[in-house]
Amino acid sequence: MKIAIAGCGYVGLSIGTLLCARHDISFVDISQSRIEQLKSFVSPIRDPEIERVFADRPHFLATTDPSIGYSAARLIFICVPTDYSEEAGKFDTSKIESALEAIDRVNQDAVICIKSTVPIGYTRTLATKYPGHTVLFSPEFLREGKALEDNRNPSRIVVGHGKAEETAKKVADLLKENACTSPTVLICDYEEAESIKLFSNTYLAMRIAFFNELDTYAKTKGFDANTIIKGVSLDPRIGDFYNHPSFGYGGYCLPKDTKQLLSSYGDIPADLISATIESNKDRKRFILRKAKELAKGKKVAIDRLISKPGSDNYRQSPAVEILEALVEQDYDVYLYEPLVNEALFHGAKVIKDYEEFKELDALKLRPLLNEIGW
Ligand SMILES: NC(=O)c1ccc[n+]([C@@H]2O[C@H](COP(=O)([O-])OP(=O)(O)OC[C@H]3O[C@@H](n4cnc5c(N)ncnc54)[C@H](O)[C@@H]3O)[C@@H](O)[C@H]2O)c1
Structure with a gap:
């Protein structure tokens, strides 16, 4: 399957590296230097397991250009930062919104799976704003430095959805098929999945x-x-x-x-x-x-x-x-x-x-x- 990753940090890089053995992965980031590193099979984060996979020069595409990275993808994981804004008293979700705007300009029907940590209630609002996309939220539980190891051995796989239970199950299966263990899968409402993470x-x-x-x-x-x-x-x-x-x-x-x-x-x-x-x-x-x-x-x-x-x-x-x-x-x-x-x-x-x-x-x-x- 063609899968795109928006944001190549700890979360995005580990999911993309996990999936690239069986799927066609496009890494997309706004940072030119990160993309140059990826093109040279250099991991921008320190993670022994990712470095081990990169040593074998796996097949993937890396680009800063949304039209190249997103247009053919059937599934897109959004893994961009959500810093806490002291002024607003909540997460600044603007990076998710700008990634989604860039996606929607070139691809109006990909399934979107948010991996960034978000406020409770946020994914439902996003899904209403983009009715053409099926929007899911799957919390990420990795530890930095062991990001790929944790994605290979997840403590659980949680996927939250609005009215797309079957799609949520397929995304959970995708994450599970690439895991070494057989983690418990929890398919639930958006708000429950968002709450589980926080x-x-x-x-x-x-x-x-x-x-x-x-x-x-x-x-x-x-x-x-x-x-x-x-x-x-x-x-x-x-x-x-x-x-x-x-x-x-x-x-x-x-x-x-x-x-x-x-x-x-x-x-x-x-x-x-x-x-x-x-x-x-x-x-x-x-x-x-x-x-x-x-x-x-x-x-x-x-x-x-x-x-x-x-x-x-x-x-x-x-x-x-x-x-x-x-x-x-x-x-x-x-x-x-x-x-x-x-x-x-x-x-x-x-x-x-x-x-x-x-x-x-x-x-x-x-x-x-x-x-x-x-
Ligand atoms: N780091 C962790 O241990 C961890 C664990 C679980 C969940 N999370 C959550 O996952 C999210 C990402 O965290 P991270 O640690 O991977 O972040 P990170 O800072 O390591 O990486 C984020 C990447 O997103 C890129 N980016 C920013 N805006 C973009 C855009 N519009 N389009 C494409 N790329 C863009 C940045 O250039 C950067 O490379 C956050 O919401 C965080 O709370 C992080």
């Missing part, structure tokens, strides 16, 4: 906030957080996973998806989501306060901005906020982060050589290990 990410954020609060308590009282976490997590209802304290949850999705879900509540009574968002702010304030307490001579050195080992970006990293606050309060801040090329990052001096960084006589913050000083 509630899943909010639960993950809440769990991170919980273990961070546990760690804040332990650090303040001088208890060993790891022992407490181990004891708590041995209860099978809680489980010994996803329980590592950090400097706060970050990354592209959790900060924005929690805010979007909270805004969807409107005046429906709820406390946990806003408490999770506040708890994450408290955690960053606690780390900052501790760093200031322990820093001798106002010198602080930050070892990596990334939130997960192996990550290729530091989007919404709590370490960046802590770095900025320290710089603003006239601390002498040093940074070791191979992903940063500049000599100065938000006022912090970037040290390229790790040996030189280790020798610095400064308080060391290691966000990846949840360490303040070592």
Whole structure:
């Protein structure tokens, strides 16, 4: 089948790479440099599985031109960013709308499957605006750095539809036929599928906030957080996973998806989501306060901005906020982060050589290990 992908980031690239073994894939992006990389079989994101597939130079088309990329496609996945707009108090969905306008100019009857995370109720509005297209919403649950691996082993496949159950089932089958496992498939209404995505990410954020609060308590009282976490997590209802304290949850999705879900509540009574968002702010304030307490001579050195080992970006990293606050309060801040090329990052001096960084006589913050000083 001819399938097009609008937006070649973590989501689009992994779905297109998953499907290109059996289908005719066109990658479309507004970024010329991304498309040039794809044409040379270079993955624009760091993902070992995608890099492995690209090494065999698979067959696909990559273009910035919608008329080349979209016109012959029967199915188009939209995988463009949906950043949270603080001014509007909801996701900025304009990139989905501009992708859909570009699609509709050259192809009026392709099935559209939105993979971007959207506000609850959004897909139905879009479907009403484009009656010629069957519009579906299928939430994406991948982890960055393991995007293709997660698409090969999905935890579940969810497809939301308006009145197109059969088409939704076909898209689910397509995603399932390329998976290594046999995941549970859930075909449901648009709003249920949209809710599944936002509630899943909010639960993950809440769990991170919980273990961070546990760690804040332990650090303040001088208890060993790891022992407490181990004891708590041995209860099978809680489980010994996803329980590592950090400097706060970050990354592209959790900060924005929690805010979007909270805004969807409107005046429906709820406390946990806003408490999770506040708890994450408290955690960053606690780390900052501790760093200031322990820093001798106002010198602080930050070892990596990334939130997960192996990550290729530091989007919404709590370490960046802590770095900025320290710089603003006239601390002498040093940074070791191979992903940063500049000599100065938000006022912090970037040290390229790790040996030189280790020798610095400064308080060391290691966000990846949840360490303040070592
Ligand atoms: N990153 C994740 O782990 C993840 C997981 C699940 C869901 N999501 C959701 O998926 C969506 C995409 O996230 P991502 O991390 O893949 O984004 P990304 O920033 O990695 O990639 C988005 C790509 O879309 C391109 N783009 C922007 N506007 C476009 C347009 N009009 N037409 C074509 N291409 C366009 C950009 O140039 C970029 O290459 C977001 O809604 C996000 O919330 C992300």
